[in-house]
Amino acid sequence: MRFIAEENIPRLLGRLAANAAVWAPQVVKDTVNTVLFAPWRAGGEIETGAYSALSAKELVLPATERLFSYRYRRAGEGERIGIKGCAPQERVVIFGMRACDAKALAVLDALFLSRSAGSYNDPYYQGRRSGLTVITLACTSCDSACFCSSFEKGAAETAGSDLIFYPVSGGYLAGPVSEKGKELAAVDLFQDSSQEKPGLAKTAKVELVGIQQRLLERFDDIDFWRLATEVCLSCGYCSYACPACHCFNIFDETDGDRAGGRYRCWDACMFYAYTLESSGHNPRPEAAHRYRNRLAHKFSYFPLNRGEILCTGCGRCIRGCPAGLDFRDVIRAVSAG
Amino acid sequence: MSTVPRKGIKAAEPLVPEPATIIDVIKEGPNIRSFRLIFDDPGITTAFSFAPGQIGLMGIPGVGESTFAISSPPSQRDYIQFSVMKTGFVTSAIHELAAGDAVAVRAPLGCGFPVDSWKGKNILIVGGGIGMAPLRSLLMHILDRRKEFGSLRVFYGARTPADLCFAGDRVQWENRDDIEFIATVDEKHPGWSGHTGLVPQVIAAQPPAPENAVAVTCGPPVMIKYTLAALQQLGFTEAQIYTTLERKMKCGIGLCGRCNIGAKYVCIDGPVFSLDELKNRMVDGRW
Amino acid sequence: MNEFVQTIKQTFKEVDLVLGWVRSPAAGVAVPACFHTPAQADDAVFDSTCMHNLVVHLPRLAGKKVGIVAKGCDARSIAQLVAEHAVDRSRVIVIGVHCPGMIDVKKAWRCFGFGKRISDAGGRVAMEGKTVAREEVLLQKCRGCRDWEPVICDVTAGGATKAATAPPAEPAGIRKRFAAMSPAERRQFWQDQFSRCIRCYACREACPLCFCRDQCAMQARDPGWATAAIDASQSWMAQLIRISHMAGRCSGCEECERACPVGIPLMLLLEEQNAVIEELFGYRAGAGPEVKPPLLTFNIKDDAWGES
Numbered sequence: 001m002r003f004i005a006e007e008n009i010p011r012l013l014g015r016l017a018a019n020a021a022v023w024a025p026q027v028v029k030d031t032v033n034t035v036l037f038a039p040w041r042a043g044g045e046i047e048t049g050a051y052s053a054l055s056a057k058e059l060v061l062p063a064t065e066r067l068f069s070y071r072y073r074r075a076g077e078g079e080r081i082g083i084k085g086c087a088p089q090e091r092v093v094i095f096g097m098r099a100c101d102a103k104a105l106a107v108l109d110a111l112f113l114s115r116s117a118g119s120y121n122d123p124y125y126q127g128r129r130s131g132l133t134v135i136t137l138a139c140t141s142c143d144s145a146c147f148c149s150s151f152e153k154g155a156a157e158t159a160g161s162d163l164i165f166y167p168v169s170g171g172y173l174a175g176p177v178s179e180k181g182k183e184l185a186a187v188d189l190f191q192d193s194s195q196e197k198p199g200l201a202k203t204a205k206v207e208l209v210g211i212q213q214r215l216l217e218r219f220d221d222i223d224f225w226r227l228a229t230e231v232c233l234s235c236g237y238c239s240y241a242c243p244a245c246h247c248f249n250i251f252d253e254t255d256g257d258r259a260g261g262r263y264r265c266w267d268a269c270m271f272y273a274y275t276l277e278s279s280g281h282n283p284r285p286e287a288a289h290r291y292r293n294r295l296a297h298k299f300s301y302f303p304l305n306r307g308e309i310l311c312t313g314c315g316r317c318i319r320g321c322p323a324g325l326d327f328r329d330v331i332r333a334v335s336a337g
Numbered sequence: 338m339s340t341v342p343r344k345g346i347k348a349a350e351p352l353v354p355e356p357a358t359i360i361d362v363i364k365e366g367p368n369i370r371s372f373r374l375i376f377d378d379p380g381i382t383t384a385f386s387f388a389p390g391q392i393g394l395m396g397i398p399g400v401g402e403s404t405f406a407i408s409s410p411p412s413q414r415d416y417i418q419f420s421v422m423k424t425g426f427v428t429s430a431i432h433e434l435a436a437g438d439a440v441a442v443r444a445p446l447g448c449g450f451p452v453d454s455w456k457g458k459n460i461l462i463v464g465g466g467i468g469m470a471p472l473r474s475l476l477m478h479i480l481d482r483r484k485e486f487g488s489l490r491v492f493y494g495a496r497t498p499a500d501l502c503f504a505g506d507r508v509q510w511e512n513r514d515d516i517e518f519i520a521t522v523d524e525k526h527p528g529w530s531g532h533t534g535l536v537p538q539v540i541a542a543q544p545p546a547p548e549n550a551v552a553v554t555c556g557p558p559v560m561i562k563y564t565l566a567a568l569q570q571l572g573f574t575e576a577q578i579y580t581t582l583e584r585k586m587k588c589g590i591g592l593c594g595r596c597n598i599g600a601k602y603v604c605i606d607g608p609v610f611s612l613d614e615l616k617n618r619m620v621d622g623r624w
Numbered sequence: 625m626n627e628f629v630q631t632i633k634q635t636f637k638e639v640d641l642v643l644g645w646v647r648s649p650a651a652g653v654a655v656p657a658c659f660h661t662p663a664q665a666d667d668a669v670f671d672s673t674c675m676h677n678l679v680v681h682l683p684r685l686a687g688k689k690v691g692i693v694a695k696g697c698d699a700r701s702i703a704q705l706v707a708e709h710a711v712d713r714s715r716v717i718v719i720g721v722h723c724p725g726m727i728d729v730k731k732a733w734r735c736f737g738f739g740k741r742i743s744d745a746g747g748r749v750a751m752e753g754k755t756v757a758r759e760e761v762l763l764q765k766c767r768g769c770r771d772w773e774p775v776i777c778d779v780t781a782g783g784a785t786k787a788a789t790a791p792p793a794e795p796a797g798i799r800k801r802f803a804a805m806s807p808a809e810r811r812q813f814w815q816d817q818f819s820r821c822i823r824c825y826a827c828r829e830a831c832p833l834c835f836c837r838d839q840c841a842m843q844a845r846d847p848g849w850a851t852a853a854i855d856a857s858q859s860w861m862a863q864l865i866r867i868s869h870m871a872g873r874c875s876g877c878e879e880c881e882r883a884c885p886v887g888i889p890l891m892l893l894l895e896e897q898n899a900v901i902e903e904l905f906g907y908r909a910g911a912g913p914e915v916k917p918p919l920l921t922f923n924i925k926d927d928a929w930g931e932s
Contacts, residue, residue: 031887063855070398119605144739233826250352250401265853267594
């Protein structure tokens with residue numbers, strides 16, 4: 001283990017900022033303690049206590065990103081299209097992610113960086129992901145929305161992190177997870193330490209044994225889903241705040257005369273328009289159908305297809321739900337009976 | 338963000354389409370047109386290969402792209418064809434296009450019909466309306482390899498005679514003696530001398546035997562629902578029935594999330610499915 | 625059994641379900657619930673954490689006969705929906721409650737941690753060992769409340785014994801700064817605010833008057849008044865579409881601002897618009913089920929614009 005003193009954190013981030021954009025959780029100006037991950041500038045205050053309202057998944061899946069540019073050019077009688085792809089190559093260091101958010105990166109890797117047959121590698125995700133270094137802040141405390149202990153390793157999860165900071169008196173113990181993390185912790189701001197790691201948070205546990213099967217058994221009981229989700233407003237907050245939700249929309253925008261780009265932006269499976277077909281047919285017309293799909297995607301379909309649960313227990317969907325719906329209550333209802 | 342040179346059709350940049358040019362537009366019905374196109378890069382047109390049932394996304398940069406079945410057969414090397422029904426924003430814009438206009442295409446995507454596993458079997462094809470598009474590709478492919486299969490029977494239904502697509506092809510199919518081609522329209526119509534009645538009724542009136550047979554169906558959800566019921570009534574098992582589905586798609590490569598039916602993604606696991614793979618999910622119509 | 629629960633139970637003689645609140649074990653505060661049987665209503669609660677406007681569910685329950693627990697401000701939303709013929713008055717039983725003034729729970733949690741217990745007694749609110757005067761932690765709308773008595777009500781079910789007396793809050797923080805801004809500064813202010821918007825549409829979905837919901841022009845491709853891009857200018861445009869549609873319809877329940885996960889002060893826009901409507905037409909949305917909303921009526925003799 002390595003140790004870094006609290007007062008050396010700004011120095012560390014300052015040095016990292018020479019070669020990369022540095023992101024950290026910060027209180028949004030003009031708000032009462034709304035915390036978001038944002039680019040950090042020297043002297044900036046970092047908020048490590050309160051939880052961020054959104055995950056930092058935008059670093060690998062920006063809310064909106066250009067897929068390619070196009071330009072129509074005259075060719076004889078008509079026009080031809082010229083297309084130029086985009087290849088993001090940003091270098092970003094993120095400080096203060098939690099183990100649940102970092103784990104979600106590993107979960108997303110299983111989809112976007114898949115090498116399995118019939119899968120496509122996503123070059124945009126890959127470009128951003130390979131340039132990303134994750135310094136995780138281990139949780140020694142939690143709130144009642146947290147439920148990472150429902151999953152294998154809970155707060156001790158290391159997947160997706162490069163370097164994990166464990167808060168101790170006067171600073172942090174630093175445990176490297178990857179080669180990137182080892183290099184980082186080798187610099188002179190750190191020193192060797194034989195200190196014990198602090199005890200990590202024990203969060204609420206939701207029983208997930210057999211959930212995959214129970215979801216399939218419950219699938220056709222639409223009245224069950226209507227009841228379980230009747231207060232759901234069908235907004236997209238839970239999907240957008242979720243570090244593992246990744247569904248997107250694609251749309252075109254023109255920049256001007258016969259030129260523009262195709263973009264993708266976040267989309268949420270809780271929106272009516274998400275599956276609405278141009279014929280007017282909608283396979284998921286009610287919030288109940290959509291919630292069923294959202295839950296089944298996380299705990300049945302994605303595990304089946306990609307070997308990972310599409311939820312890491314960060315609790316944002318519970319903390320921020322405008323309807324006060326507790327995701328865990330729906331999971332429990334599915335498991336019960 | 339830097340700009341990189343573009344590579345092949347779907348390996349490195351699966352969300353980036355290839356520029357193509359329309360060489361012919363065929364008016365199939367009141368709201369259906371077929372578009373024949375070639376890629377601007379001649380190397381791609383030459384190397385292009387696919388299986389019947391596979392799909393592509395065709396679009397107009399600046400407007401958007403939509404998913405269509407490839408309706409030409411793999412043996413057609415001069416062009417690829419998409420048949421497009423005008424239903425929304427993108428398809429309305431596509432319907433404005435004429436020969437010489439530019440489009441951008443991502444194809445082929447998804448899985449086609451497992452035709453090789455059907456060798457020696459009797460083939461039953463049941464299409465409705467625009468659902469005939471992927472079945473046209475399949476039918477012409479089977480005709481290209483006609484000797485490898487048993488009997489071949491095709492039911493094709495539409496609301497009115499004007500809604501029946503592929504008029505030129507139909508004349509040929511009706512005149513061949515190695516295929517039994519039955520077109521039907523929902524109700525009696527002046528000048529229509531063919532069958533009348535809904536597809537499942539016409540099937541029930543001339544029941545195909547399920548032994549050593551494969552049934553393939555594509556069409557509007559309500560037609561599929563009753564056709565499946567009719568076929569199962571005749572003794573076709575779930576493993577003998579195939580369909581090809583169309584869902585709202587954006588990425589076409591299994592990432593954007595919306596086209597799943599249970600754990601299966603129509604864009605990469607389909608659009609061709611055996612009923613066995615879908616079970617009741619398809620009949621239910623809500624997933 | 626308390627009187628509140630008893631009143632809800634009696635409503636079941638006339639309705640299929642009742643919209644109310646139960647206490648969430650994880651959060652320790654009230655969360656919305658639907659009671660389908662009188663027995664379920666045993667869990668019903670009403671306290672100063674019942675901040676949600678349950679009226680949002682009424683338009684989508686159009687086929688059912690519904691009982692709904694409504695605070696004074698919630699009742700205004702019902703009245704407006706009835707006036708707009710979006711809710712059938714004969715299918716709704718309004719169970720009016722007298723509101724003690726609602727605590728801004730989300731804000732409190734952002735300071736002290738989600739689920740931290742809130743005690744509200746004797747005009748003081750205590751949390752994590754810190755005690756403050758009630759009016760310091762009330763929702764903005766509860767300061768200077770004009771709607772303690774529900775404008776539409778079939779049965780009353782208790783609640784606070786006297787009207788909340790907290791005076792209107794003096795504009796503080798951004799409200800104060802916003803009021804003093806020039807148009808150019810305001811433009812920059814909103815550009816900054818909407819750069820955080822993620823277009824989750826929680827504002828729209830939580831709004832009781834946004835009943836167009838699935839067909840909303842904010843999200844429509846045709847007409848494409850705003851693209852799907854999640855960036856400041858498109859998100860701002862999309863929000864302005866919603867706000868424009870709220871003209872003369874917003875009763876100021878603040879649900880959009882409460883629902884916003886990234887803290888965009890949407891009420892600054894709505895309050896401004898509501899004030900203009902009140903000045904021009906002497907109308908506050910939700911004035912009563914029989915009152916004709918001025919922007920939904922056309923009277924050739926109207927001289928609201930001073931142009932006749």
